[in-house]
Amino acid sequence: MLDIGYKQSQGDHTLFVKHSASGGVTALLVYIDDIIVIGDDLEGMENLKKCLVKEFKIKKLGKQKYFLGIEVVHSWEGIFISQQKYVTDLLTETGKLGCRLAETPIEFNHRLGDTLEDTAVNKGSYQRRVGRLIYLSHTRPDIAYVVNVVSQFMHNPKESHFRGMYRILQYLKGTPGKGILFKKGKELILKAYTDADFAGSLIDRRSTSGYCTFLRGNLVTWRSEKQNVVARSSTEVEFRAMTLGICKLLWLKIVLEDLRVKWEGPMKLYCNNKSAINIEHNPV
Incomplete structure (x- = not known):
């Protein structure tokens, strides 16, 4: 991929991106021997497929419907x-x-x-x-x-x-058919919500953090994870959860920059703990 002019994303090493002189983009995402090719540069996508055929024995499956156990449905409203x-x-x-x-x-x-x-x-x-x-x-x-x-x-x-x-x-x-709908959005807004419990684990009294991020109003990443230390206050617990949310926002910004998505305005972080918010505004 590097030899034919593609750049490997530093945010996701399985993502390779190439931008054409006309402003179009072609992206390849690979997981072992399963590959997704997508973009708005039709000529670039065809050239990429020809290069792959020369190097590997591949099978073209057409418009994406199924990938690694994940079902993909396209509609006028978006992708489900x-x-x-x-x-x-x-x-x-x-x-x-x-x-x-x-x-x-x-x-x-x-x-x-x-x-x-x-x-x-x-x-x-x-x-x-x-x-x-x-x-x-x-x-x-x-x-x-x-x-x-x-x-x-x-x-x-x-x-x-x-x-x-x-x-x-x-x-x-x-609830077997529940999933995620990615709608077509106009305004580019990137925001995250964070939360945490306090000493929720009965075994070691560690807390659990959670975050979710939205891009153009669509849920794109989420996680629930136990904190690696025992916190002494609910403020500390929420503050640690906020750091996870911020790290994920910065990661998404790196991926957007790789795709040359024009970004204007700040990223937004939401937390429901006033003490943690005050510390974030004034860490001194």
Whole structure:
């Protein structure tokens, strides 16, 4: 890719971009041997395909409909991605296709912890199922937090953890077609929302941060992650969550610059903790 004039993105090393003299752009995104070619430079896209054919044995699948288990639907309103078939296959594999439905993926104020007196379960089976749920969270932000919770017990799963994992499957049974719609937006606005709990883990009293970012009003990245230290105040917890949100905004700005998307105005960060906001405005 570098030999034929493409630039490797520093924000995402699997992304290669080339800009034509007329202002058009061609982008290639690769995951092992699966490739997406996209852009508004039709001539550049055709030239890229010819170069790939010379080097590799490739199969052209036309307009994108399916990629790595992710279903892609194009419409006049935008692009919708989901993993409905993936969910159905997961329910079939686990024998939960006819299970009872759950309205939420986890119980409110759950108490999942490292229960020593609880019965141990098959570690391999638990790890396989949670691993598939982790991949599913790429298009399902509604299960990002709970998947983060159940993945913390991979080393020594117990019966209560298995029940928590099965509740996610019960929730998915009632919502198999949920996904994300990327609408066509006019105004280029980049913003992030951050939040955190305080000492939410029963095991080590560490807190969990969460953030989500929006570009042109579309949800593009999200994450739920346990903090690596024990915080002593809710202000510290929220401040650490804000740093994650800022890092992700800066990363998105790098990717936009690689695509030469014209950026004007500040990036916006939203937090619901006044003390953390005051510290951010005046770190002294």
